[in-house]
Amino acid sequence: MKLLADENMPYVQELFGDWADITTCPGRDVSPEQLIDVDVLLVRSITQVNKALLAKANRLRFVGTATIGCDHIDTEFLTERGIAFASAPGCNKVAVGDYVLAALLKVAVHKNWQLKHKTLAVVGVGNTGSQVVQRARALGMKVLQCDPFKALSCPQSSPTDFVDLKQALTADIVSFHVPITRGGAHPTWHLLGKAEIAELKSEQVLINACRGEVWDNAALLARQLSNTPLTLVIDVWEDEPNVLVPLVPHVLLATPHIAGYSLEGKARGTFALYQALAELEQLTPAHSLAQLLPAPAFTRVELAACLDQPLLARLVGLVYDINLDDAAFRAALGQPGFFDRLRKQYPERRELASLQLVLDTITADPAQAQALGFKV
Template identity: 45%
Template sequence: MSAIKIVADENIPALDPLFGQLGQIYRLPGRSMSADQLVDADVLLVRSVTQVNRDLLQGSQVKFVGTATIGTDHVDETALADLGIQFASAPGCNADAVTEYVLSVLLHLADEQSFSIFDKTVGIVGVGNVGSRLAARLQALGVKTLLCDPPRVDQDPTISDQFMSLTHLLNQADIVTLHTPLTHQHLHPTHHLLNANNLPFLKPNAILINAGRGPVIDNEALLSFTEDRPDVTLVLDVWEKEPEVNRQLASHVRIATPHIAGYSLEGKIRGTWMLYQAYCAFTDRSPLLRFEDLLPKAEVTSMTLSETASLLPPVKLLYDPYHDDRAFRATLVSDTVEQRRLFDLLRKTYPVRREFSALKLNLSDHQLAHFKALGFSVSET
């Protein structure tokens, strides 16, 4: 039997240990994949930058498509089903990474703006893989959270008292963070969910974070809004027309990053591993590798904190969003073609970032609960 041909986005990690044993891997730039490159492929592995549709796959011999991402709005699942192609995604693969991006942003802003997150109310819009984990960590910390997710309430009306409308959330939350998928034709579409009509409902001095999908916020409306409301702090990891970014909007954003909230090493490798598991199930074979087998040892594995240490130092050791902000702003050149190229280059060459669980903290008893709630491994000194 001849080896299968696997076409994969060149930026998907851990391809060789996971899929190299199964066939021949051909790596391609994800954003420019074309139908003629897939004619004799058996497996296609992508990320969110590849539009997977009938035009891409018609006439190919592809039998399995996997996206190493939580979101699937770049995949025409109906077309895949019509073509008899098995599809798999990686729900939750980088949910912890996105959660920790938001927590890091909040702790950095708290330090910068001299507030305590324990005094704030955080509104979470979209309570799926990411939103639910963020809510759990914030609630474990003792931070008040408000939740908005109409599709979940539709599925289970008995939980309606745990959720509120978007308007009420915007009116009440000090911090609003968005974690919805991008949907257009749906009972509750999220395209331009935040727009000129409801952005003004944000409280004075609110913080607005989007680490979900760029078009969930109408970026033109957001630019107009923020010019009138400079009191609102913006944190954007995703952009409506990325890899092209509205430079004028970016100039009003306090922390701007190039769609890397989920780019922890664990998150990226977990996505590939989940596709490997799905392909093994599809072909009725037993997986030969565990997720833990794929992770290298972290450069820093433990840290001892004094009794007076704040929450920020270990978080900052693992992830400082301002590093990404500075690198990103340096790419926002006036030449649109070059800007798009640099956006993708930042993501392709993204440095290793570990999740909180990779670091064991040695600290006093009264600090254990908070750092454990954040997601760190903890040990009492």
């Protein structure tokens, strides 16, 4: 079979090479002509798979996206055409949890905060949001969950388990983890709009690691230029790959949509599509996920002290230094094609679970270390 894949997807050749003749290209540049005589299309979030793109796809029978979200895929059109579809729910949830934890620790240093004394609201408690909830609770933070769909689907939950958006936006830190939707009972496009931004207090922190259009970037810039700016962590930007450049100097951490870009997360995404295609074509998988991943630079650390906030920050930085991503973003800002280039050339990043902590159980809690994302 003939297979076309986003060039930023890892392990495509290793996994699909036995089955397919593989071509790769930039995901944002896929054209209808490239899909002539192609059987399998593998994409990430930057490729809009719709009627226009598939206008010349005469043999296409499988589309896979190595992402959690599917808002870039016209699934109804695929169904009409009889084209099988698969996504990779949960593939990068751990990586996003790592990213937000690293961001929280950076915020704590910036504001001289003890996180255990602060409240975090998580807007959207799906795969990625639940990871953030878990880590925040392990930090000792009070957590507010905002997710009307989850609240309705969990009738056994207490009314205090979930809050509405207005209450969520009173938290010290608000982290967003929703898909982008424009219709329905709870649309998320500009969920944080001009009116909501105006009500926020200057001491508050906002984190966006989901979709750029969930925030009104222009309204945020206006707020940041006022005498009561907010503290912002932005991984996703409205109108990517374009970035509202004047906003960047007023952001504490700025990164190019890489929160979920761990090596493990990307590998899980590709592997999920490998399994889905094997099932569709009744092929026997010959590879495992564990075989793909190289050994990490650091594998084991012995701790003789309590896992307090300063020590945690050092351990997280040993595996993932979020400051390097921020520095690379600012250094490249404004250069032609910088956003996609940073994503394409993103350095190998491992998840916290690649590091095993050997704990003195008298001074450290193994359950806390595991909840924060480490192997124990």
